[in-house]
Amino acid sequence: MTQSIASPNDRSSLIEDRYSSVLEALKRCAVRARRNPNDIGLLAVSKTRTIDEIRTLASFGQVDFGENYVVDALPKIRELVPLGLTWHFVGTVQSNKTKLIAQHFDWVHSIDRTSVARRLNESRHNEPLNVCIQVNVDDEPQKSGIRKAEAADLVENIQELPRLRLRGLMSIPKVDSDPEVSRTAFSTLYELFHELRPSVSEYWDTLSMGMTSDYEVAIQEGATLVRLGTALFGPRA
Numbered sequence: 621m622t623q624s625i626a627s628p629n630d631r632s633s634l635i636e637d638r639y640s641s642v643l644e645a646l647k648r649c650a651v652r653a654r655r656n657p658n659d660i661g662l663l664a665v666s667k668t669r670t671i672d673e674i675r676t677l678a679s680f681g682q683v684d685f686g687e688n689y690v691v692d693a694l695p696k697i698r699e700l701v702p703l704g705l706t707w708h709f710v711g712t713v714q715s716n717k718t719k720l721i722a723q724h725f726d727w728v729h730s731i732d733r734t735s736v737a738r739r740l741n742e743s744r745h746n747e748p749l750n751v752c753i754q755v756n757v758d759d760e761p762q763k764s765g766i767r768k769a770e771a772a773d774l775v776e777n778i779q780e781l782p783r784l785r786l787r788g789l790m791s792i793p794k795v796d797s798d799p800e801v802s803r804t805a806f807s808t809l810y811e812l813f814h815e816l817r818p819s820v821s822e823y824w825d826t827l828s829m830g831m832t833s834d835y836e837v838a839i840q841e842g843a844t845l846v847r848l849g850t851a852l853f854g855p856r857a
Contacts, residue, residue: 631673635673635676635852635853636680638854639680642662642848642851646846659844660839661684661844663686663708663845663846664677664682664684664849664853665686665710665831665847666685667688667692667693669853671699671700673853674700675703677853678703685705685707686847687707687711688709690721693724693725707724708726708728708729709725709727709729709730710729710790710828713728713732713740718743719739719743723745726749728751728752729752729790730752732764732774733766734774734777734778738781740781740783741781744784748785749783751784751787752828753774753775753778753790755789758794760794765791771789779820779821787826788824788825788844789812789813790827790829792831800837803837803840803841806840806841806842807841810827810842825844826844827844828843829843831847831849832848832850
C-alpha cells in the first residue's frame with residue numbers, strides 16, 4: 621500500500637493548527653498560574669526543520685526561532701533575511717563557532733564560561749548580542765552549563781563586555797516523562813534569577829526554561845520564554 625504524502629497546503633494547515641493550539645495553551649497556562657500571558661514569549665525551536673517549515677510558521681506571526689547547530693542554521697538565516705526573524709542560538713557554544721554565532725544570531729542562550737563570552741564579544745560588531753547564562757541546576761556531569769554557585773562570577777564577567785547584553789538565565793532540566801520532575805529545577809532557576817537581580821543591568825528580564833514536555837510547569841515557576849519544537853512542527857520525520 622502506497623503511503624500518501626501531505627501536500628504543501630496540508631502541511632501549512634497542520635502547522636497553523638499547531639501554532640494556534642500552542643498560543644491558546646500558553647494563555648491558559650498563564651491564566652492558571654495567575655500571570656499575564658503577554659509576559660511569556662514563545663521561541664520556536666527549528667533545528668532539523670526545513671526553510672519552508674520555518675517560512676510557513678513565520679507567515680502566521682512567529683518571529684523568534686531557535687537553532688542548536690551553527691552549520692545547519694546559517695543557510696536558514698541567510699535565506700530568510702527578508703522576513704526579519706529573530707534568531708536564538710540554544711545549543712552548546714563551541715569556541716571555534718563563536719565568530720559565526722556572534723555575526724549571525726541575535727541571542728545566545730547557552731553561555732557557560734567567560735572565555736566563550738569574551739570570544740563572542742570580540743566578534744560582535746553591530747548592536748549588542750543578547751545573552752543568557754546556562755545553569756546546570758541538576759549538576760548533571762554530561763550536560764553543559766555552570767553550577768549555581770558559579771553564576772555570580774560569570775554575571776560579573778559578562779557585564780564587563782560592552783558588546784554583550786546580559787538578559788537572564790537558561791536551563792535544561794533532567795529528561796523525564798513526568799513534567800513534575802522539572803519543577804524543582806525551574807524553581808531553583810527562578811530563585812537564582814532574583815538573587816542575582818541586584819547585581820545586573822536593567823535588561824535582566826529573561827528566564828528561558830520549559831520545552832514541549834514541561835512548559836506548563838515552567839510557566840507556573842516563572843518562565844518568561846518557553847522553547848517549543850515538536851508542539852509547533854510535529855514529530856520529526
